[in-house]
Amino acid sequence: MSRVHDIGGRFGDGPVLPEGQDAPVFAADWHARALAVTLACGSLGQWNIDTSRHARERLSPKDYTRFSYYEKWISALADLLVEKGVLTVADLTGVDAPEAKHPLADRCLRADQVQGVLASGGPADRTGGPASLFQPGQKVRTRHPGGNAMVAGGHTRLPAYATGAVGVIERLHGTHVLPDSAAHGLGEAPEPLYAVRFAASELWAQPEHPRDEVVLDLWQSYLSAEDT
Known part of the structure; x- marks a missing residue:
């Protein structure tokens, strides 16, 4: 059975039209935040890049086909955070305020660490x-x-x-x-x-x-x- 995300080379989707050199890196401010929070959560060490990719692939077909690129990213991240026990649905919706320091708080990716982390990458x-x-x-x-x-x-x-x-x-x-x-x-x-x-x-x-x-x-x- 085919998977909803595996559409590379499919007939009928039209040509790929790259954006011009003057196009902004992010089309909206929240796109940059979605990328940043995804990378920061990856630094918690609770999953790997392949787990993260599969989380996006596992979005429901209805959501996958209607979501934009970064909507897929942030939705899959929310799923992973709950599945791995990092956060609860209540945490994500802001229903309950945390009463104690989170067990993974010490793994927080600080601003002064970002450049080094991104430069080192994740060799496979x-x-x-x-x-x-x-x-x-x-x-x-x-x-x-x-x-x-x-x-x-x-x-x-x-x-x-x-x-x-x-x-x-x-x-x-x-x-x-x-x-x-x-x-x-x-x-x-x-x-x-x-x-x-x-x-x-x-x-x-x-x-x-x-x-x-x-x-x-x-x-x-x-x-x-x-x-x-």
Whole structure:
């Protein structure tokens, strides 16, 4: 079954129209606050980036299709805060005022820490894990059907439009955390991550520009060797 958020490459949604260079970074002031509070809450250490992405994917189809970008962010954040026990629904609605210092208060991201935290990022490369099975120049086929092979309806970084497609390994990025596992608290399960090149004609039956190519970063468990 398809997932509501997995609409990349779908026919009929119209062209992607990038904003001009003079466009503001945030279209509204609250967009900046939504980004800031999401990053600050991530510093509490109660979830990882893949958990956060999956929270946005799990919004109801009705909400997902009508919410703007940052409405998705702030709504998914509210869900995570309650699910992880950081806050209650009453906390979010302001019904009950906190009577004591929150257990996670010491993890608060202070203003003077923001620049350093953002600069350091959250590296997902790891050592160990299974050996790489593919080499640059080798043909591979993506898993079909796609989706998360570990959790029904779970998070994955294999887009629906690329399932069952044949591509060519461009490079090995090293070993990285597997989102399909990390998003669901099943451990990092690191495995090799590859840049895979696909012809547009391999991904779509009637591509507008057949000679275009798309490069996707895909984990080893998404791939199998393609006989030539």
